[in-house]
Amino acid sequence: MAHKLTKSLVDSIPNPDSGQMFYRDTELKGFGLRVGTGSKVYFAEGKVNNKTVRVTIGHHGVFTAEQARQQAKNILGMIAGGINPNDADKAKRAKSVTLQQVFDAYLKARNSLKPRTVYDYSRFMKTYFEEWQNKPLADITKDLIERKHRQIGERSEAQANLAMRFMRAIFNFAIGQYEDSEGNPIISDNPIKRLSQTRSWYRVDRRQTVIKAHELPAWFKAVNALPETSNGINRHAVKDYLLLLIFTGLRREEALGLRWEYVDLKAKTLTVPDPKNRQPHTLPLSDFLFDLLKARYEQNQGQSLFVFPGSGAKGYMDDPGKQMKKVIEASGVSFTPHDLRRTFITIAESLDISAYALKRLANHKMANDVTAGYIIGDAERLRAPMQRITDYLLAAMNA
Known part of the structure; x- marks a missing residue:
């Protein structure tokens, strides 16, 4: 419909029961009004590169007809110059x-x-x-x-x-x-x-720290001699957590967040369902690990979903940094949770465990290894290598 858009005319236009009606100004080509069931909105439209461009100006009541007409002149001027105002506005918002x-x-x-x-x-x-x-x-x-x-x-x-x-x-x-x-x-x-x-990236050498064989007895003794804490973390939980790390090579969060539903004491396995590389990771339990987890399960008696329960929001134990410092002080062996993973992998490599078994134990990706794609990862095939690593650790710790 063509009309000169004035305040009195726009006020008198009824809202339709459904859909939209368009009213175009007879005085300024490209200036119009869109009337919906509950709104009256001014717009300006024209063509840029043979494509119709419509730009919303605003609601009637917020803008008067004359204010909207002036805005339409500015917008139509941009369109005449080959500029899409929507692009300009989008670019302005993005910037x-x-x-x-x-x-x-x-x-x-x-x-x-x-x-x-x-x-x-x-x-x-x-x-x-x-x-x-x-x-x-x-x-x-x-x-x-x-x-x-x-x-x-x-x-x-x-x-x-x-x-x-x-x-x-x-x-x-x-x-x-x-x-x-x-x-x-x-x-x-x-x-x-x-x-x-500018070659400004810092050269940061990969950490190579591990617990050496001659340091393991002092470390193991200090872990077992951890004192009770005052912050609610059970010393036995910290001890078992640190031992689980070094005897499995699990990452810190994988061990802390381990749930009982992923520990199968009958099959003697544990599973990390969503590790860092998104590939579920199942490990066989050596005799030592089976005894450790069986004892924890019996102590838990269904009280928690987690192997290492905690009182925090996550439901499992917080990272026991203070307790680890006590182990460091007592043993003289400096270490981080990831050092325990490196120790596990280093020992596995020193025992001449096959490269494929080593990667499976560490759950490292083998995406670019074509041969590895044909090898089925079975926890039972890792049981013997896992036991060899455990036996080496226990002997080195004088356990």
Whole structure:
């Protein structure tokens, strides 16, 4: 319908019972009103590259007819110049999106990230990028990245690299997520490239620390002699947790979060259903591990779903850092939970256990190994190697 759009005319137009009605202004071509069941909205429309472009101006009542007409003139001027106002507005919004907003969108899109990964990323945001959280991502330049990397590196070169790998992922996500109507990225370049172009990444050698054979007796003695704690963590739980790590090579969270439903005392196996590489990991229990877990099961008496229960929100024991420090002090052997995994793998390799069995025991991916793809992973085939590792450890510990 064609009318000169005035306040009195727009006020008099009834709302339809269903659908929408369009009223186009007779004085300004491209200016119109869309009337729905409960709304009256001004718009401007024209063609850019032979495609019709419609731009919403706003609701009648918020805008008067004359205010909307003036806005329409500005919009139609852009269209006449070959500019799609929707693209311009989208680009403006995208360029103003903040680091925190992109991070929130990233977590929502990557909803399969492990809780530990989400925790680490959130820690990076709070620890290293707090002053950037409300900064538009487009304003984070290569120079800012280079200075921030150097600043973090003064405290920890490894953390500086990790923090920038996190930022690289955020920028790559933004490049793919925020586009104009032509599909062109609003943020076209990842500023983290500067670190590669200037060879600024820190060279951080992989940790190689293990508990050496001659250190195992003192470590084992200190673990078994752990005193009772005042923070509610049972010393026997800490002892069994540390022993489980070194006798299985499990990662810290895999052991802490182990549920009884994944411990099969009849088949003498344990399973980590969702490990780091997303491939369920089943290990046979050596005689020592079977006795350890059987004793814990009998003590548990169905009280907890977890092998190492705790009073925290997760339901299982918190990382026993303080108790580990006591072991270090008593034994003189410095170690981390991952050092126990490295110790397990190193001992397995020293016993000439086959490469395929070793990878299965450690649950390392073999995606690029064609031969490995034909080998069926059966826990029973790992039972003998597992027992050999256990026997070596017990002998070295003078257990």
